[in-house]
Amino acid sequence: MTVYGLISQLLAIIVALALAPLLSGWVNQWRAWFQNKTPPSLFLPYRTLHKLFNKESVLAEHASSVFRSAPYIVFGCMALAASIVPSLSTDLPLSQAADAIALVGLFALARVFISLAAMDIGTAFGSLGARREMLIGFLAEPALLMVLFSASLISKSTSLTTMVETLAHRELAIYPGLAFAGVAFTMVSLAENARVPVDNPATHLELTMIHEALILEYSGRHLALIEWAASLKMFTYSCIGLALFFPWGVAEAQAPFELLLALPVLVGKLAIGGISLALLETASAKMRIFRVPEFLATAFLLAVIGLLVHILLAG
Structure with a gap:
């Protein structure tokens, strides 16, 4: 492990922890603008985390160590x-110990x-949300693996x-499989x-909610950690998409x-991605x-078709 690698790894972790709530606030702000609503503050997620960390955590009477x-x-x-995930640099010591399969495994463990x-x-709401969450995971994880x-x-x-x-530092080429x-x-x-x-992350309707049903019984610092983790998950997925399909700007x-230039490039790409996500949500039902x-x-x-298209063209 080199000093440069250690600095790159620490910087990647700090940037992820710091920018994840900001990305959530950015998406929520643009979503409100597209819906002709008064947008919330860009820093509202930080204020929410600060408020929750300073509140007492209330636990259910029969909650076990799993819940805590x-x-x-x-x-x-x-x-x-x-x-x-190589968001800023490809010199990440932790990435040598975990590949794409391990990354999907981390999502599954959470x-x-x-x-x-x-x-x-x-x-009842907790069990309902858990069943729906596992159903989505059962179907989404194989698709994510096929993409990777x-x-x-x-x-x-x-x-x-x-x-x-490989994708960022080679001659520009069109890969039809990556489009799928x-x-x-x-x-x-x-x-x-x-x-x-x-x-819908903004709903609490019992017939439609999935993620919110999982966390209804949490409060205080426990809820703050879960909300922060949700922002981190969206940040990580955004960085995976940028790394696979828009890898330019990542430092060698x-x-x-x-590495110094990679940070503003990452912020710019995340900003454009956040606007695109807000627009996609506004246009969808x-x-x-x-x-x-x-x-x-x-x-x-679609992921399997992309895989087969690449194999056929390569053969």
């Missing part, structure tokens, strides 16, 4: 996932614990840093981050000057819950 530890495990998984915590206290495998065929590696180095994978990744990202049309190893399997099955098929 789930927020810390979920937050840890999301922070670790954000740290292995989902399992938040679902177990929701069922732990025995409320499509990129791995180009780089001949499942390492995210190798994928970025990009559409599939967008659909999976909407489902995994509880966005319209799969879920042993390039301090490129919330679908019924039983249509979600069809939505994610389509994403899986």
Whole structure:
């Protein structure tokens, strides 16, 4: 592990923790503008986290250690996932120990614990949300793996840093398979981050909510960690999409000057992505819950088509 690698890794973690709530505030602000509403403050997520961290956590009477530890495990998984995605530099020591399959495993581990915590206290809403969350995960994770495998065929590696180095630092080429994978990744990202049309993060209607049903019993610092983890998850998915489909601007190893330029480039790409997400949500309608399997099955098929297209063209 070099000093430059350690600095790059620490900077990646700090940037993820700091910018994740800002990205959520940016998306919410543009979503309100597109809907002709008064937008909330850009820094509202930070104020919400500060308020929750200073409140007392109230626990259910029969809550077990699973319910108490789930927020810390979920937050840890999301922070670790954000740290292995090459958002600023490809010189990340942690990425050498975890590839794309391990990244999907971190998302799955966080989902399992938040679902177990929701069922732990025995409320109807918690069990309902847990079942829906596991259904979405069961369908979304294979599609995400197929998207990552499509990129791995180009780089001949499942390492995210190798994928970025291969895609960003070679001659410009058109990969039709990545076009299918990009559409599939967008659909999976909407489902995994509880966005319209799969879920509405602003609703508390018991017949439609998924993510909110999981966290109704949390409060105080536990709720703050879960909300922060949700922002980190959206930030991580955004960085995965940028790394796979818009990898330009990521610094190479042993390039301090490129690392300094990578931060404003990342902020600019996230800003454009946040506006696109807000526009997509505004133009979409919330679908019924039983249509979600069809939505994610389509994403899986598109990812598989992208994989097969690349194999056929390469052969």
